Amino acid sequence: MVKSPSLAISFAPIVALLAFLGAVIIFLGAGAISDFSHLALLSAAVLAVVLAFFTGSICRRGMIIGMRRSARQILPAVPMLIFIAMVATTWMLSGVVPTLIDLGLRMLNPTFFLVITCAVCAVISVLTGSSWSTIATIGVAFMGIGTVMGFNTAWIAGAIISGAYFGDKVSPLSDTTVVASSACGVDLFKHIRYLLLTAMPAMIIALIIFFIMGLNVTPTSDIAIDDILAQLHTTFNISAWTLVIPAITLTLIALRVPTLTVLFASGLMGLVGVFVFQPAIAANLLAAAEGNQTAMMWKLLWSETLFDTGNAMFDDLCTTSGITGMLPTVALVLCAMLFGTAMIGTGMLGTITQSLTRRLHGRFALVGSTVASGLCLNSCTADQYLSIIIGGNMFRNTYRRMGLEPKLLSRTLEDSVSVTSVLIPWNSCGVTQSTVLGVATLAYLPFCFFNILSPVMTLVMAFTGFKIRQAVHAIRPAAVA
Numbered sequence: 001m002v003k004s005p006s007l008a009i010s011f012a013p014i015v016a017l018l019a020f021l022g023a024v025i026i027f028l029g030a031g032a033i034s035d036f037s038h039l040a041l042l043s044a045a046v047l048a049v050v051l052a053f054f055t056g057s058i059c060r061r062g063m064i065i066g067m068r069r070s071a072r073q074i075l076p077a078v079p080m081l082i083f084i085a086m087v088a089t090t091w092m093l094s095g096v097v098p099t100l101i102d103l104g105l106r107m108l109n110p111t112f113f114l115v116i117t118c119a120v121c122a123v124i125s126v127l128t129g130s131s132w133s134t135i136a137t138i139g140v141a142f143m144g145i146g147t148v149m150g151f152n153t154a155w156i157a158g159a160i161i162s163g164a165y166f167g168d169k170v171s172p173l174s175d176t177t178v179v180a181s182s183a184c185g186v187d188l189f190k191h192i193r194y195l196l197l198t199a200m201p202a203m204i205i206a207l208i209i210f211f212i213m214g215l216n217v218t219p220t221s222d223i224a225i226d227d228i229l230a231q232l233h234t235t236f237n238i239s240a241w242t243l244v245i246p247a248i249t250l251t252l253i254a255l256r257v258p259t260l261t262v263l264f265a266s267g268l269m270g271l272v273g274v275f276v277f278q279p280a281i282a283a284n285l286l287a288a289a290e291g292n293q294t295a296m297m298w299k300l301l302w303s304e305t306l307f308d309t310g311n312a313m314f315d316d317l318c319t320t321s322g323i324t325g326m327l328p329t330v331a332l333v334l335c336a337m338l339f340g341t342a343m344i345g346t347g348m349l350g351t352i353t354q355s356l357t358r359r360l361h362g363r364f365a366l367v368g369s370t371v372a373s374g375l376c377l378n379s380c381t382a383d384q385y386l387s388i389i390i391g392g393n394m395f396r397n398t399y400r401r402m403g404l405e406p407k408l409l410s411r412t413l414e415d416s417v418s419v420t421s422v423l424i425p426w427n428s429c430g431v432t433q434s435t436v437l438g439v440a441t442l443a444y445l446p447f448c449f450f451n452i453l454s455p456v457m458t459l460v461m462a463f464t465g466f467k468i469r470q471a472v473h474a475i476r477p478a479a480v481a
Helices: 005-027 030-055 060-074 077-093 096-106 108-126 133-147 153-169 173-185 188-215 226-237 238-255 259-277 279-288 295-304 310-319 323-343 347-357 363-381 384-401 406-418 429-439 441-445 449-464
Strands: none
Touching: 005 030, 005 347, 005 363, 005 384, 030 188, 030 384, 060 429, 077 173, 077 323, 077 363, 096 108, 096 226, 096 429, 108 153, 133 153, 133 310, 133 429, 153 173, 153 406, 153 429, 153 441, 173 295, 173 323, 173 347, 173 384, 173 406, 188 259, 188 295, 188 406, 226 310, 226 429, 226 449, 238 259, 259 279, 259 295, 259 441, 279 295, 279 406, 295 310, 295 323, 295 429, 323 347, 323 449, 347 384, 363 384, 363 406, 363 449, 384 406, 406 449, 429 441, 429 449
């Protein structure tokens, strides 16, 4: 007879995972987390299976069930991630993103610098699906311009990060958004629409604060941006016609076309747009592929496309990584699936979840516990992907038992994990953005208003019950007994 694992045994793989990652942070730095997350997950999965074997809490049927459940949650994210890489690449090379960057930069006004910085970073991050690339490119430009204008660097960093993480959080091109929705079994666009109920109020409040602050700063000069604009027009054909592609994409989303279809169509339109809107870039890429158009398109989608204009900031902004740039994330997702299989199949996750949730009664207590666990996991693992996946596995059955929709869990995880990772000094996000912007994490933390307000808004929504539906088939503890 298969025994249920004890709580101590069940926690052992998680403790080992955290210890492994902690050692990486101590000896190699938080920036190395992404390189060792795969090994940490696989090692923890092996430990779970070994402990279950020696304690008699493993069986073939349980592992098969664990594999099915974990795969059902995680595998749908893989093709989405591939299509997202295609969209990000083709939208850049077709001129969609450069045109929007050009429009955003021309809107800059010293008096409204902070609020425009936040808004432009949000738009670019929505289109690229990446807060990291937004901050590392256009964010750095805004940091230089704002410093010359006389703004405190912590305020500038707060505006950049608030906008970039809002865009990343609500973008269908964001890998964290895809992982969160998949881990909780929620359609991507349903997840995003529900997420906007907390993201929009937090963003509006942040924009109001940046607007008021901007009115109280006297600008000194307004140099800096002409070189970027000139290079954009030299390299790309900047045209409003390129915006037809995102317009059609938004129409497809509004019509609730299936997610994979939308992403595939967007990538295909972007690929066609390279030839239609950017003939010079297409000609250069074709020449590099020795005139073979099929090879050229495959290379464009699959591998890195570099720009060498002599302007390092511009080159970083426009360089695309293709599908190969997304493969480490895909590998991490698959490793997380194996870890989930081990924890579910051995019954360890069930033991932990029962222990943590048996005394939870009511919607607000459950959402509050999810937020607290998300912040804790984010601090312990120093990686947002691991925190989202582990949190989803921990609370998914409890939300179902209490009759709460899975999208409430996916939204809560995003509000407590994705946007707060950049606020933790030893988290890979916090370390990276602090280094890129040249501002200490704890210095910019108080000014990242969107990131701070997101978990607060999710708690407010849980307390008020706004747009939170209670299913009639909720399983009550008394009914189970």
